[in-house]
Amino acid sequence: MAETNGVQAAVDIPADKAEILARPLEERDDIVVCENVHKWFGDFCAVRDVSMRVKRGEVVVIFGPSGSGKSTFIRMINRLEEHQQGRIVIDGIEMTNDVRNLDAIRREVGMVFQQFNLFPHITVLGNITLAPQRVRHLPRSEAEALAMRLLERVGIPEQAQKYPAELSGGQQQRVAIARALAMQPQIMLFDEPTSALDPEMIKEVLDAMRELAATGMTMLCVTHEMGFAREVADRMAFFDEGALVELGPPDQIFNNPQEDRTKLFLDQIL
Amino acid sequence: MTARAAPAPLPPATTVGLLGWLRQNLFSSRGNGAVTVVLAVVLVWFVFNLGSWVFVEADWTVIISRAPLYIVGLYPYEGYWRLCICLLLISVLLGMAWRAWPNAARRFAFGFGAVMLFVGVFPHEMAPDHRALLLLNLPLIGLGYLLTPRPADASPGRLEAMAGSALSPALERVAIFSTPRRKVIAVFVALVLTMILILGIAGVPGLDPVNPQDLGGLMINLLLAFFGIVCSLPIGIGLALGRRSSLPILKVACVIFIEVIRGVPLITLLFMSRHILPLTFPEDLNIDRVYLAGITITIFSSAYMAENVRGGMAAVHPGQAEAARALGLRDWQNTLLITLPQGLRNIIPAIVGQFISLFKDTSLVYFIGMLDLVEMGRVSVQGNQEFIDNGREVYLFIALVFWVFCFSMSFISRRIEGALGVGRR
Ligand SMILES: Nc1ncnc2c1ncn2[C@@H]1O[C@H](COP(=O)(O)OP(=O)(O)O)[C@@H](O)[C@H]1O
Ligand SMILES: [Mg+2]
Numbered sequence: 001m002a003e004t005n006g007v008q009a010a011v012d013i014p015a016d017k018a019e020i021l022a023r024p025l026e027e028r029d030d031i032v033v034c035e036n037v038h039k040w041f042g043d044f045c046a047v048r049d050v051s052m053r054v055k056r057g058e059v060v061v062i063f064g065p066s067g068s069g070k071s072t073f074i075r076m077i078n079r080l081e082e083h084q085q086g087r088i089v090i091d092g093i094e095m096t097n098d099v100r101n102l103d104a105i106r107r108e109v110g111m112v113f114q115q116f117n118l119f120p121h122i123t124v125l126g127n128i129t130l131a132p133q134r135v136r137h138l139p140r141s142e143a144e145a146l147a148m149r150l151l152e153r154v155g156i157p158e159q160a161q162k163y164p165a166e167l168s169g170g171q172q173q174r175v176a177i178a179r180a181l182a183m184q185p186q187i188m189l190f191d192e193p194t195s196a197l198d199p200e201m202i203k204e205v206l207d208a209m210r211e212l213a214a215t216g217m218t219m220l221c222v223t224h225e226m227g228f229a230r231e232v233a234d235r236m237a238f239f240d241e242g243a244l245v246e247l248g249p250p251d252q253i254f255n256n257p258q259e260d261r262t263k264l265f266l267d268q269i270l
Numbered sequence: 271m272t273a274r275a276a277p278a279p280l281p282p283a284t285t286v287g288l289l290g291w292l293r294q295n296l297f298s299s300r301g302n303g304a305v306t307v308v309l310a311v312v313l314v315w316f317v318f319n320l321g322s323w324v325f326v327e328a329d330w331t332v333i334i335s336r337a338p339l340y341i342v343g344l345y346p347y348e349g350y351w352r353l354c355i356c357l358l359l360i361s362v363l364l365g366m367a368w369r370a371w372p373n374a375a376r377r378f379a380f381g382f383g384a385v386m387l388f389v390g391v392f393p394h395e396m397a398p399d400h401r402a403l404l405l406l407n408l409p410l411i412g413l414g415y416l417l418t419p420r421p422a423d424a425s426p427g428r429l430e431a432m433a434g435s436a437l438s439p440a441l442e443r444v445a446i447f448s449t450p451r452r453k454v455i456a457v458f459v460a461l462v463l464t465m466i467l468i469l470g471i472a473g474v475p476g477l478d479p480v481n482p483q484d485l486g487g488l489m490i491n492l493l494l495a496f497f498g499i500v501c502s503l504p505i506g507i508g509l510a511l512g513r514r515s516s517l518p519i520l521k522v523a524c525v526i527f528i529e530v531i532r533g534v535p536l537i538t539l540l541f542m543s544r545h546i547l548p549l550t551f552p553e554d555l556n557i558d559r560v561y562l563a564g565i566t567i568t569i570f571s572s573a574y575m576a577e578n579v580r581g582g583m584a585a586v587h588p589g590q591a592e593a594a595r596a597l598g599l600r601d602w603q604n605t606l607l608i609t610l611p612q613g614l615r616n617i618i619p620a621i622v623g624q625f626i627s628l629f630k631d632t633s634l635v636y637f638i639g640m641l642d643l644v645e646m647g648r649v650s651v652q653g654n655q656e657f658i659d660n661g662r663e664v665y666l667f668i669a670l671v672f673w674v675f676c677f678s679m680s681f682i683s684r685r686i687e688g689a690l691g692v693g694r695r
Binding site for chain 2: 079103109115118119121134135183
């Protein structure tokens with residue numbers, strides 16, 4: 001397994017990718033490329049003309065008012081929503097209607113939802129091993145060993161045989177992270193992963209995400225946890241009314257925002 | 271923590287005694303009090319009259335002397351032992367259910383055992399070996415219980431506590447119904463054996479085939495309803511999936527089938543299966559009316575089942591499908607592994623409800639000349655001078671039998687719902 005920043009990676013990183021991860025951020029390749037992406041719901045333009053490039057191993061925090069198209073944007077990156085104009089390329093794979101491309105992209109991209117979306121009728125272990133067995137065709141024993149390793153990483157190996165409903169919200173969300181990681185993705189999407197959690201559980205989920213970021217995982221996180229953003233994000237993206245208004249390092253966003261709308265929004269929430 | 275917390279305050283008393291309850295609920299105003307008094311008088315009068323009829327005036331000999339007809343129809347007496355064996359198989363399954371869902375099935379298993387005990391020792395005409403076979407049900411319920419391992423979250427039952435720790439390794443070894451797959455296999459084997467025992471196989475000594483016309487009484491109501499439901503489940507699932515599919519022809523075919531069947535009364539379908547469908551058969555093909563009834567009831571039930579399944583699947587949270595897609599599962603994998611299992615769990619109460627109404631609907635098979643429990647009741651009264659005045663007793667008995675079955679079904683379904691955590695995410 002590759003090591004980055006001294007932390008063991010959650011997923012296997014191929015040797016050539018590991019070599020890229022060893023370089024400084026600006027010398028790495030773009031793993032997510034979005035060019036002039038648009039999305040409409042009926043006549044309503046939910047995402048307008050967004051262009052963004054994300055480096056391998058970069059952590060981008062996306063924030064903005066409710067209804068500004070943040071979810072729609074990151075859901076286009078694994079095709080839960082279809083973009084209608086523009087171009088999306090994930091790790092060199094063009095996002096088209098071709099099923100093979102979609103399968104390849106979904107294998108590259110893991111996702112964690114606000115509402116966890118664990119499968120309530122199977123155990124925690126079953127939730128994590130399902131896709132590795134059915135999609136990656138791992139033998140059961142191997143999938144279970146992988147699942148246990150991931151559960152240990154997120155700190156709840158003792159919950160493996162329970163059903164999701166028997167776990168606290170924070171534990172469920174950590175299972176959801178483990179479930180996504182079990183597919184060995186190169187990119188992780190988080191859509192407000194702590195918004196449905198009670199305050200005392202937010203930290204345990206953020207800790208798991210922090211640790212994941214330290215392993216060199218590429219992450220796109222929609223979140224309003226500004227402490228987390230300041231500490232972990234390489235860049236932050238401010239969305240408003242479907243448009244990407246400002247994109248820059250946390251230092252710029254917090255201390256010297258270039259756009260009035262960014263400043264206004266931050267003044268409201270901080 | 272070192273300091274002991276102060277004891278939590280007790281909740282305020284919620285009961286204010288019988289009198290308080292009465293005052294609050296039944297006599298809260300003058301009008302309410304009047305209604306209560308009038309209804310109470312009517313109720314007492316009704317119960318008293320019915321009770322005095324049931325216990326004093328009514329003559330129950332017809333029930334006792336015709337009991338076999340009501341229960342198993344014209345089934346040949348030499349084959350009664352085969353039916354007893356079927357009951358034993360059911361006992362094993364009940365014991366298994368008792369162990370797997372203690373809250374849901376315990377009383378059901380007890381009730382079944384109690385009925386077997388009652389019939390087994392009741393002083394009426396019955397061959398001793400049949401009595402013995404009926405009483406054998408009691409230990410077999412226990413056997414089914416022991417063959418099933420204790421669920422992880424249940425505390426040891428009384429039986430195990432008595433057996434003590436010395437026996438528990440042995441108990442673990444005999445607990446062969448350990449996985450869901452083995453339980454399903456056990457149920458399936460029991461069903462197949464039941465069919466073989468009831469209908470018989472040509473050429474096997476002791477298992478002489480029974481003329482399907484001789485099947486009747488409560489047995490045929492239960493058989494038709496049960497196999498109707500069991501067979502309509504897979505068909506209904508297929509129809510529901512077809513209706514959800516994106517292939518237009520398949521979808522339209524399923525919609526037409528479902529809506530046509532749901533739009534026609536069962537009695538009409540039974541009539542057509544008996545008198546119109548055979549016109550399309552080759553001359554020498556002669557399907558017995560029992561099988562025609564079974565097929566018709568299955569088809570009828572499938573259409574309703576399909577709509578139940580569809581509703582259950584539609585109720586699954588859309589986030590489930592999104593999670594499945596995000597993990598790279600194909601649509602068919604999502605349907606089979608995620609949406610369908612959750613949808614089926616959602617509709618367990620609806621399936622039991624459907625079973626109950628199907629069970630009652632099976633009494634319509636009198637229309638194609640079958641002697642189910644209700645029709646057998648009518649025949650036993652009207653066809654016999656001796657009992658011509660006992661119609662009330664017979665129909666009250668029949669109503670009671672139907673009610674007991676339907677009530678226990680809905681009871682067990684509510685409990686299973688709780689055990690499976692339906693409605694819980
Ligand atoms: N499936 C949909 N159908 C119609 N409108 C939608 C749909 N999903 C989102 N929208 C609309 O698109 C806009 C952006 O939504 P979303 O991306 O969820 O915002 P955010 O995540 O930033 O709160 C909102 O106005 C929302 O109402
Ligand atoms: Mg959102």
